[in-house]
Amino acid sequence: MKSFIETIRSIEVESPVDKIIGQLKQLITSGQLQPGDRLPAERILAEKFGVGRSYVREAILKLEFYGLLRTNPQSGTYVSGLSIKVLDNIITDIIKFNKEDFNALLEARYYLELDAVKLAAERRTAQDLVNLKEAMIDYENKINSNQDAIEEDMLFHIAIARATKNSVIESMILILIPDLIKNIVESKICGDNRGKLAIAEHRNILTAIENQDIDAAENAVAAHLNDMFQISKAGFSAQNIINDN
Amino acid sequence: MKSFIETIRSIEVESPVDKIIGQLKQLITSGQLQPGDRLPAERILAEKFGVGRSYVREAILKLEFYGLLRTNPQSGTYVSGLSIKVLDNIITDIIKFNKEDFNALLEARYYLELDAVKLAAERRTAQDLVNLKEAMIDYENKINSNQDAIEEDMLFHIAIARATKNSVIESMILILIPDLIKNIVESKICGDNRGKLAIAEHRNILTAIENQDIDAAENAVAAHLNDMFQISKAGFSAQNIINDN
DNA sequence: TACCAATTATTGGTTAACCAAATATAGAGA
DNA sequence: TCTCTATATTTGGTTAACCAATAATTGGTA
Numbered sequence: 001m002k003s004f005i006e007t008i009r010s011i012e013v014e015s016p017v018d019k020i021i022g023q024l025k026q027l028i029t030s031g032q033l034q035p036g037d038r039l040p041a042e043r044i045l046a047e048k049f050g051v052g053r054s055y056v057r058e059a060i061l062k063l064e065f066y067g068l069l070r071t072n073p074q075s076g077t078y079v080s081g082l083s084i085k086v087l088d089n090i091i092t093d094i095i096k097f098n099k100e101d102f103n104a105l106l107e108a109r110y111y112l113e114l115d116a117v118k119l120a121a122e123r124r125t126a127q128d129l130v131n132l133k134e135a136m137i138d139y140e141n142k143i144n145s146n147q148d149a150i151e152e153d154m155l156f157h158i159a160i161a162r163a164t165k166n167s168v169i170e171s172m173i174l175i176l177i178p179d180l181i182k183n184i185v186e187s188k189i190c191g192d193n194r195g196k197l198a199i200a201e202h203r204n205i206l207t208a209i210e211n212q213d214i215d216a217a218e219n220a221v222a223a224h225l226n227d228m229f230q231i232s233k234a235g236f237s238a239q240n241i242i243n244d245n
Numbered sequence: 246m247k248s249f250i251e252t253i254r255s256i257e258v259e260s261p262v263d264k265i266i267g268q269l270k271q272l273i274t275s276g277q278l279q280p281g282d283r284l285p286a287e288r289i290l291a292e293k294f295g296v297g298r299s300y301v302r303e304a305i306l307k308l309e310f311y312g313l314l315r316t317n318p319q320s321g322t323y324v325s326g327l328s329i330k331v332l333d334n335i336i337t338d339i340i341k342f343n344k345e346d347f348n349a350l351l352e353a354r355y356y357l358e359l360d361a362v363k364l365a366a367e368r369r370t371a372q373d374l375v376n377l378k379e380a381m382i383d384y385e386n387k388i389n390s391n392q393d394a395i396e397e398d399m400l401f402h403i404a405i406a407r408a409t410k411n412s413v414i415e416s417m418i419l420i421l422i423p424d425l426i427k428n429i430v431e432s433k434i435c436g437d438n439r440g441k442l443a444i445a446e447h448r449n450i451l452t453a454i455e456n457q458d459i460d461a462a463e464n465a466v467a468a469h470l471n472d473m474f475q476i477s478k479a480g481f482s483a484q485n486i487i488n489d490n
Numbered sequence: 491t492a493c494c495a496a497t498t499a500t501t502g503g504t505t506a507a508c509c510a511a512a513t514a515t516a517g518a519g520a
Numbered sequence: 521t522c523t524c525t526a527t528a529t530t531t532g533g534t535t536a537a538c539c540a541a542t543a544a545t546t547g548g549t550a
Contacts, residue, residue: 022333029338041501052535057502061303065310066335074501074541082339084346090336094416096263097270097311101412108413111360119352123481165481167346168353172417236368236410286531297504302532319511319531491550498545505538512531520523 016051020059023049028068028079039069039077065089084167091175102183103235109176110229113157114218116173120163121209121217128163129210135159136202143195154181156202160221163209184228198224261296265304268294273313273324274412280326284314287322312419327376327407329399329423336421337428348480354421355474358402359463361418365408366454366462373408374455380404381447388440395430399423401447408454435472443469 027033039045042060046053060077063069067089070080098104120128135156142149154177161173201224208217222229259267272278284290287305291298305322308314315325340346365373380401387394399422406418429435446469453462467474 018333021335025333025335025338029342043501054534058306061306062310063335065307066339068335068339071502072542073503075543076501083343084340084349086336086339087350090420091417093307093311094413094420097266097416098413099267100271101274104411104413107364107411108417111364111414115356115360165484166349166352168349169356172353239410288531298506299504316532317512318533320513321531494547494549496545496547498543500544501540501542503539503541505536507535507537509534510531511533512529514527514529516525516527518523518525520521 016049016055017058017062020045020049020051020056021062024059024063025068028082033079035079035081037079039079041076065093084171087168088171088175091172095175095179099179103232103239105176105180105183106228106232107236109173109180110225110232112169112172112176113160113221113225116161116164116166116169117205117209117217117221118214119166119169120160121212121214123165124163124209124212128159129206131162132156132159132206132209136206139202140199143199149195150181150185153198154178160205160209194227261294261300262303262307265290265294265296265301266307269304269308270313278324280324282324284322284324311416327380327400327403329396329403329419334424334427334431336424341428344480345484348477348484350421350425351473351477352481354418354425355470355477357414357418357421358405358466358470361406361409361411361414362450362454362462362466363459364411364414365405366457366459368410369408369454369457373404374451376404377401377408377451377454381451384447385444388444394440395427398443399426402426405450405454429473434476439472 024033024039033039039060040048042053042056046056049056060069060071064071067080067086068082069077071077095105124132135152135158139149139152139156142152157177158174161170161177164170201220204220205217205224208214208220269278269284278284284305285293287298287301291301294301305314305316309316309325310330312328312330313325314322315328316322337347337350340350369377380397380403384394384397384401387397402422403419406415406422409415446465449465450462450469453465
């Protein structure tokens with residue numbers, strides 16, 4: 001009896017929303033709707049598709065999650081660029097959701113940046129090295145004159161992300177880092193001399209990337225991010241103790 | 246004048262929807278709402294939050310999109326355990342026009358999943374092992390009876406992501422994997438016997454996670470994803486040759 | 491003819507009412 | 521006391537009407 005029931009396939013009832021999404025996606029990917037174009041009004045679409053407006057709205061909402069569409073209130077719904085940037089919306093959402101889960105954000109950043117620096121060491125171009133060096137020196141100047149160097153620090157890390165030549169990883173880091181650094185500074189996790197210590201660490205990272213020494217690059221970043229990594233690790237351990245009870 | 250305009254931050258108007266999402270997410274991550282629990286009815290939530298029901302619906306839709314909730318019509322909205330959206334593979338459909346970005350996505354998935362499995366091996370609970378084993382066996386049954394096993398494959402990988410206990414990494418994988426796997430299968434990048442090969446690979450991954458052998462787990466996933474990794478790697482190499490000219 | 495202000499029409503946003511399916515309840519019968 | 525059935529209630533789904541912001545139109549003025 002069981003073997004028979006196993007063979008029954010679940011009936012795929014394609015909901016009206018999925019049908020609308022499919023058609024809109026088709027219109028966009030086929031080029032009939034270009035980025036910047038305005039979609040017909042929701043009421044018109046509903047009539048054309050022969051469904052209620054709420055279905056159309058739901059479909060549009062979902063496509064907005066992906067960043068495929070952008071809605072301007074009282075004006076219309078527009079096709080936005082269909083590049084890798086569609087992921088940006090999703091990444092932003094994920095980070096927004098997990099704003100409260102600081103440990104998870106720290107940890108994700110740690111591992112992402114380790115991945116990134118390995119790729120950067122492998123693929124960095126001469127231009128990347130110039131950019132990295134520039135960002136590094138800007139940072140050092142600010143620190144040495146006792147100025148705030150948050151932005152410069154960020155730019156150095158972003159320069160690493162750029163050098164990966166991986167647009168997805170770059171986007172993830174680009175979105176994640178500013179959010180994190182803001183939090184780190186506000187919560188004063190780092191002591192006052194952290195900035196000075198970071199100078200040498202940045203130099204180590206750059207040297208390893210320049211030499212295309214992947215292992216050294218990974219170790220250098222791991223050392224640089226170690227403080228934060230320990231915080232997140234401690235957080236997760238605490239979590240586990242709670243769960244084990 | 247420009248420097249002045251630069252300092253203006255975009256005003257973060259937290260929409261009612263974002264507030265609701267934040268609160269619901271908190272309830273879930275804090276454990277006050279466990280997987281399988283039913284949320285209060287939409288009308289009740291709307292009243293509690295002091296907003297219209299449509300806002301609540303929109304928030305639920307988004308959380309459903311990110312795999313945190315599951316809605317059963319006329320029954321209620323539940324906190325989701327392992328689940329996937331079988332929605333159209335929108336991300337890959339959009340970016341497959343740009344080969345470079347597609348490779349970047351493959352590569353990002355590769356590194357993300359390596360990170361994930363390391364964390365999973367470290368932190369997996371007994372329940373995680375049960376979930377993983379169940380997902381693995383479901384997959385094997387489907388493959389051995391020559392059935393389509395895309396969904397089961399996805400669920401195995403998502404079970405790994407869940408075992409990381411890192412909601413940021415989990416969310417990213419939850420969004421990327423179904424989209425990618427569906428696309429890979431549909432485009433027949435892999436041969437017909439790929440499914441059978443994957444059985445042994447899945448077993449290796451599970452064993453390593455069970456033994457909390459982090460290195461073995463990483464290697465097992467690397468072996469499992471090697472085909473795709475080679476594709477992305479080849480893409481990046483080709484890119485470099487172009488750049489070097 | 492060119493420009494501007496007032497008006498009109500159209501847009502997405504929002505609400506409230508209604509629907510059918512799922513569930514909980516109550517009561518009859520064994 | 522237990523089980524089953526009929527009923528009532530609750531649920532998410534759906535519709536239609538209304539709202540305010542925007543865009544288009546119109547008419548008048550310089």
